Amino acid sequence: MSVFEHINGDGYEQIVFCSDDQSGLRAIIAIHSTALGPALGGTRFYPYDREEDALVDVLRLAKGMTYKAAAAGLDLGGGKAVIIGDPRRIKTEELLRAYGRFVETLGGRYITAEDVGTALEDMDIVRRESRWVTGCSHTYGGSGDPSPVTAHGVLNGIKACLLEVFGSPELAGRTVALQGVGKVGYALCGYLVNEGATVTIGDIDVDNMARAVKDHGVETVPLEDIHKVECDVFAPCALGGGINDDTISEFNCKIIAGAANNQLAREEHGEKLRDLGILYAPDFVINAGGLINVEDELRGYDRDRAMARVEGIYKQMQHIFTLAKETGLSTAKAAELHAQERIRKISRIRLVRTAEFGPSATN
Numbered sequence: 526m527s528v529f530e531h532i533n534g535d536g537y538e539q540i541v542f543c544s545d546d547q548s549g550l551r552a553i554i555a556i557h558s559t560a561l562g563p564a565l566g567g568t569r570f571y572p573y574d575r576e577e578d579a580l581v582d583v584l585r586l587a588k589g590m591t592y593k594a595a596a597a598g599l600d601l602g603g604g605k606a607v608i609i610g611d612p613r614r615i616k617t618e619e620l621l622r623a624y625g626r627f628v629e630t631l632g633g634r635y636i637t638a639e640d641v642g643t644a645l646e647d648m649d650i651v652r653r654e655s656r657w658v659t660g661c662s663h664t665y666g667g668s669g670d671p672s673p674v675t676a677h678g679v680l681n682g683i684k685a686c687l688l689e690v691f692g693s694p695e696l697a698g699r700t701v702a703l704q705g706v707g708k709v710g711y712a713l714c715g716y717l718v719n720e721g722a723t724v725t726i727g728d729i730d731v732d733n734m735a736r737a738v739k740d741h742g743v744e745t746v747p748l749e750d751i752h753k754v755e756c757d758v759f760a761p762c763a764l765g766g767g768i769n770d771d772t773i774s775e776f777n778c779k780i781i782a783g784a785a786n787n788q789l790a791r792e793e794h795g796e797k798l799r800d801l802g803i804l805y806a807p808d809f810v811i812n813a814g815g816l817i818n819v820e821d822e823l824r825g826y827d828r829d830r831a832m833a834r835v836e837g838i839y840k841q842m843q844h845i846f847t848l849a850k851e852t853g854l855s856t857a858k859a860a861e862l863h864a865q866e867r868i869r870k871i872s873r874i875r876l877v878r879t880a881e882f883g884p885s886a887t888n
């Protein structure tokens with residue numbers, strides 16, 4: 526496979542291959558764009574079958590981060606890293622510190638955070654070798670687990686959807702089918718119930734289901750039925766790809782709005798939802814709370830401020846709905862357009878620099 530085939534045309538700035546024989550580290554850091562600021566994105570630790578799969582994944586994820594940061598109105602670019610291997614087998618202090626050394630060499634062009642296969646305590650270790658780490662634990666001045674903040678953003682996104690569809694953002698009396706009650710889904714479930722919504726849940730993990738039932742008194746349905754529940758809002762908070770050829774005709778909701786990344790299996794599913802009269806909250810807009818939270822860490826973390834900033838997702842969603850109506854695009858496409866426009870406009874402003882008058886200027 527030609528590496529340049531993957532990066533040409535899509536505007537990737539830099540791909541760094543990191544190797545450390547002693548610790549067994551094999552990692553790829555992809556910087557898609559620094560047009561709006563340093564490229565921030567998590568480190569995924571995953572046992573990819575082939576190096577090619579790791580490269581394709583990191584490129585896709587890095588580009589997604591550019592869009593997420595741009596749409597959220599942040600001064601951040603997009604990047605991502607993958608460490609190849611099974612974290613349960615090869616994750617060691619030595620390997621994480623070797624990885625941290627590579628992050629440090631990029632001088633802040635790339636800032637990392639946790640992702641699938643990495644956790645808060647791993648970021649604390651990476652931080653011992655690099656300043657360019659977010660999502661560390663509170664002990665190290667970090668922002669801790671981002672999930673409740675992400676859930677708060679999703680809650681606000683859902684309210685914007687309710688306003689759009691029903692003319693009121695109120696949750697009281699509304700019905701929500703929640704797929705996945707893990708870190709984000711559980712927190713969201715609590716927020717929804719507190720605001721008077723009737724919530725039904727489905728999850729593959731019986732312990733997670735039991736916890737949500739015990740703490741929030743919600744109803745459950747079998748896993749395979751959760752997306753078919755008749756409700757106002759279907760909230761996917763498990764894995765990506767849940768909106769696909771098999772499920773698209775089975776939804777029985779007015780709104781799809783949840784935390785999961787990459788919810789649409791294919792781009793055209795966004796258009797299909799619009800044609801079915803289902804309002805879709807673009808995933809990278811509604812789930813940006815976690816990113817806003819770690820970005821706040823760069824300023825000296827303040828939880829209340831982070832929560833307040835995340836409420837801006839409400840307005841961002843409204844802007845996207847307006848754009849979708851004006852352009853005739855699906856909300857998914859309108860969100861991409863919104864992100865692209867912001868990158869174009871703000872990166873142009875950033876090219877304007879103060880003129881430098883050195884000795885040569887007078888010659």
Ligand code: NAD
Binds near residue numbers: 705710728815
């Ligand atoms: P998590 O692993 O804590 O929770 C996921 C839950 O989904 C688990 O309870 C799991 O058992 C369940 N699940 C897995 N497969 C399922 C299936 N087929 N059907 C129903 N349930 C299933 O993860 P999380 O941190 O809560 O993240 C949830 C989603 O939100 C992921 O897609 C993640 O990428 C995305 N996201 C999370 C954050 C964050 O702050 N944690 C931020 C942005 C996006």
